[in-house]
Amino acid sequence: MASNQPAPETSFSFRPAAFGDEDTTRGEWNPTEDSLRPVRGRHRVAKQRGLARSSTVLGVGVIAAVGAGGMATAQGKPPVSISLPDSVKDNLPDPSSLPGVGAFMSGGSDADDTTAVTASAPLTSAGITATEAEQGATDAGEALRARILQQAEQQQAGAEAEARAAQESAAAEQAAKEAAKQQSEAEAKAAAEKKAAEEAAKKKAEAERLAKLAASYALPTSSYTITSTFGQAGSLWSSGQHTGLDFAAPTGTPVKAVHGGTVKSAGWSGSYGYRTVLELDDGTEIWYCHQSSMDVTAGQRVNTGATIGRVGATGNVTGPHLHLEVHTADGSGIDPMSWLRSKGLTV
Numbered sequence: 001m002a003s004n005q006p007a008p009e010t011s012f013s014f015r016p017a018a019f020g021d022e023d024t025t026r027g028e029w030n031p032t033e034d035s036l037r038p039v040r041g042r043h044r045v046a047k048q049r050g051l052a053r054s055s056t057v058l059g060v061g062v063i064a065a066v067g068a069g070g071m072a073t074a075q076g077k078p079p080v081s082i083s084l085p086d087s088v089k090d091n092l093p094d095p096s097s098l099p100g101v102g103a104f105m106s107g108g109s110d111a112d113d114t115t116a117v118t119a120s121a122p123l124t125s126a127g128i129t130a131t132e133a134e135q136g137a138t139d140a141g142e143a144l145r146a147r148i149l150q151q152a153e154q155q156q157a158g159a160e161a162e163a164r165a166a167q168e169s170a171a172a173e174q175a176a177k178e179a180a181k182q183q184s185e186a187e188a189k190a191a192a193e194k195k196a197a198e199e200a201a202k203k204k205a206e207a208e209r210l211a212k213l214a215a216s217y218a219l220p221t222s223s224y225t226i227t228s229t230f231g232q233a234g235s236l237w238s239s240g241q242h243t244g245l246d247f248a249a250p251t252g253t254p255v256k257a258v259h260g261g262t263v264k265s266a267g268w269s270g271s272y273g274y275r276t277v278l279e280l281d282d283g284t285e286i287w288y289c290h291q292s293s294m295d296v297t298a299g300q301r302v303n304t305g306a307t308i309g310r311v312g313a314t315g316n317v318t319g320p321h322l323h324l325e326v327h328t329a330d331g332s333g334i335d336p337m338s339w340l341r342s343k344g345l346t347v
Helices: 031-035 055-074 086-091 108-120 130-135 140-216 336-342
Strands: 225-228 245-248 254-256 261-268 274-280 285-294 307-311 321-327
Touching: 261 285, 274 307, 321 336
Parallel strands: none
Antiparallel strands: 225 245, 245 321, 254 307, 261 274, 274 285, 285 307, 285 321
């Protein structure tokens, strides 16, 4: 039990009500009622008559009574001692868990730490990480500057990476172009070499063929001079142009069969003088004109290089020579020089 000390002016006593005594008369001074205003807002507690049964409300009332007692003492009132039964003390909640009360009842170290953090924290957290805000080592301006510099560095690094990628892509494209160009040049060179090889092979084959033909063909005469060619224009020929190839040689020079064949005709032929016509196996006709004499007759078979007559100046001539004409199977006249060369002969 607690008792009030006598005061110089007014004497009264305060005795806490026993736990569960709800009908106790409230005739004594209640410091809580006179010095504290009712709590407003969400946590407003309705004024009750008597001591509440809830241990939580009881704890709040006790704390309020202690604070009120301090205020009463400040007003000249003697201190009031309050004692509670042990059963009530054991059931009281932890003041730090009560809303709005734990901050006033917490230990000094936590309060000091909170105050220190609050005092050192920057006025704004824009651009500051959670770690920087907790450490309080960087203000908002410095953090924003660092963030801008970091973003600028990242953008510059990205631009440099893009530039390097573009350079590498351009280099790769150029290398691909160079490789394609080299490959194209190599292919063109190989194709040219192949074509040259094919042409060389063709020429070689043609030379071999002509060599074989030359062995089976012969020039119509020897010790000669070419005086008139095929197609040459002039008034000496009735057609206005020369129709054969003239081999000028002394009279009596042997005339030879250019290839094996059959004598189709042998005799006088007007302006051609003495003429021998030799038909080859493919139907080609060789005309030997202006001979001084003939050594074969019609229907005779002759071989390459066989003598068939002699050079002369019979017919329409200006001097001794062999007039040679070549006609195809259909009767058309062709250039004797080209035909002889096609057989591997050098005229």
